[in-house]
Amino acid sequence: MSGYEGRAAYLRETLKEISPIQALQMVMDEDAILLDVRDADELKDGTPTAAKHLARGQLELKVHQLIDDKTRPIAVMCAGGLRSLFAAESLKNLGYEKVYSVRGGYKNWKESALEIKIPQQLNSAAKERYARHLLVPEVGEAGQLRLMKSRVLLIGVGGLGSPAALYLAAAGVGTLGIVDADVVESSNLQRQIIHGEDQLGELKVNSAAASIKRLNSMVKVEVHPHFLDETNALDILKNYDLVLDGSDNFKTRYLINDACVKLGIRNVHAAVYRFEGYVTSFGGAADAPCYRCIYPELPPPEMAPSCAEAGVLGVLPGIIGVLQAVEAIKLLLNIGSNLVGKMLRFDALNNDVSLLEIDKAPGCLCGHHADEIVIKPIDAYMCGI
Numbered sequence: 059m060s061g062y063e064g065r066a067a068y069l070r071e072t073l074k075e076i077s078p079i080q081a082l083q084m085v086m087d088e089d090a091i092l093l094d095v096r097d098a099d100e101l102k103d104g105t106p107t108a109a110k111h112l113a114r115g116q117l118e119l120k121v122h123q124l125i126d127d128k129t130r131p132i133a134v135m136c137a138g139g140l141r142s143l144f145a146a147e148s149l150k151n152l153g154y155e156k157v158y159s160v161r162g163g164y165k166n167w168k169e170s171a172l173e174i175k176i177p178q179q180l181n182s183a184a185k186e187r188y189a190r191h192l193l194v195p196e197v198g199e200a201g202q203l204r205l206m207k208s209r210v211l212l213i214g215v216g217g218l219g220s221p222a223a224l225y226l227a228a229a230g231v232g233t234l235g236i237v238d239a240d241v242v243e244s245s246n247l248q249r250q251i252i253h254g255e256d257q258l259g260e261l262k263v264n265s266a267a268a269s270i271k272r273l274n275s276m277v278k279v280e281v282h283p284h285f286l287d288e289t290n291a292l293d294i295l296k297n298y299d300l301v302l303d304g305s306d307n308f309k310t311r312y313l314i315n316d317a318c319v320k321l322g323i324r325n326v327h328a329a330v331y332r333f334e335g336y337v338t339s340f341g342g343a344a345d346a347p348c349y350r351c352i353y354p355e356l357p358p359p360e361m362a363p364s365c366a367e368a369g370v371l372g373v374l375p376g377i378i379g380v381l382q383a384v385e386a387i388k389l390l391l392n393i394g395s396n397l398v399g400k401m402l403r404f405d406a407l408n409n410d411v412s413l414l415e416i417d418k419a420p421g422c423l424c425g426h427h428a429d430e431i432v433i434k435p436i437d438a439y440m441c442g443i
């Protein structure tokens with residue numbers, strides 16, 4: 059008998075081995091953790107539905123993140139019941155009091171006809187492509203799969219939408235919808251970097267779709283070559299998890315806001331003016347403010363000029379649009395702190411970055427029931443409800 063086998067025989071005598079059925083019973087009756095310690099590539103064949111996964115190689119390093127109560131029972135499972143003995147011994151040494159090894163491991167679990175799930179996994183091309191995401195603990199394989207299942211709608215592929223669309227595509231967001239009825243003009247190219255000289259005169263949605271496909275053919279692009287109005291807003295928006303508002307006029311921003319509030323969709327909103335830009339998020343919580351909480355009334359035209367009227371530094375929407383993409387990814391992955399109830403303002407001329415608080419306004423439309431919110435004709439979108 060080798061040293062390894064001898065050690066395993068000793069552990070079998072000194073540690074408690076339980077059957078898969080006993081393990082499942084402990085999960086149900088004693089709130090035990092069933093811990094699958096096989097490597098990630100061993101899970102292709104499935105894992106018990108009730109199991110948590112933590113590979114043997116990571117066990118000592120990360121088990122405290124998964125199980126902080128050292129009196130909670132743990133049933134350790136591997137492929138055949140050997141590695142789990144050594145893992146159980148390690149857990150005992152770490153101070154976990156009630157540790158058991160599942161006899162016969164996953165092989166025995168399957169033969170016992172107990173419930174399993176087949177975890178979704180990235181294929182090898184996606185693993186290679188998103189390798190830098192997989193190294194980030196807040197993203198990882200589960201986060202990447204989540205991004206790949208996500209549907210984001212960009213309203214406008216202009217100064218803000220161009221960088222946002224490219225980075226969301228590069229990040230692997232599965233479906234990008236694009237709403238824009240304009241065609242590419244020469245004066246757009248100073249900032250709208252998703253379009254090129256060879257696309258002048260093309261519909262922006264088509265030009266953007268071609269650029270996205272060139273960057274990441276795994277991304278599905280849905281084009282909506284329309285001006286957003288009361289006849290199409292709800293039908294288009296309802297099919298997405300999240301909206302990025304990169305529109306350049308107040309009527310459309312109110313319309314997007316009202317449609318998102320009515321549909322309960324998160325809205326990552328941004329705007330730019332010369333050297334300044336801001337980004338904020340609406341929706342996602344009962345106390346979240348909306349666009350109308352900030353601007354209940356349409357500002358007079360001289361107070362709110364568009365880029366076409368006031369001009370903008372070409373780089374500025376690049377920065378703000380990328381901040382929108384960062385916010386969108388964080389919201390999709392539910393990580394970090396978001397910009398709900400906050401406005402991030404960037405002043406490029408004076409190197410000033412500030413975070414302002416936004417309160418929900420009493421009586422605002424966002425406090426109303428969805429059925430009470432009426433999507434008005436676009437030209438009526440000025441102020442009030």
Ligand SMILES: [Zn+2]
Pocket residue numbers: 347348349350351352418419422423424425
């Ligand atoms: Zn509001």
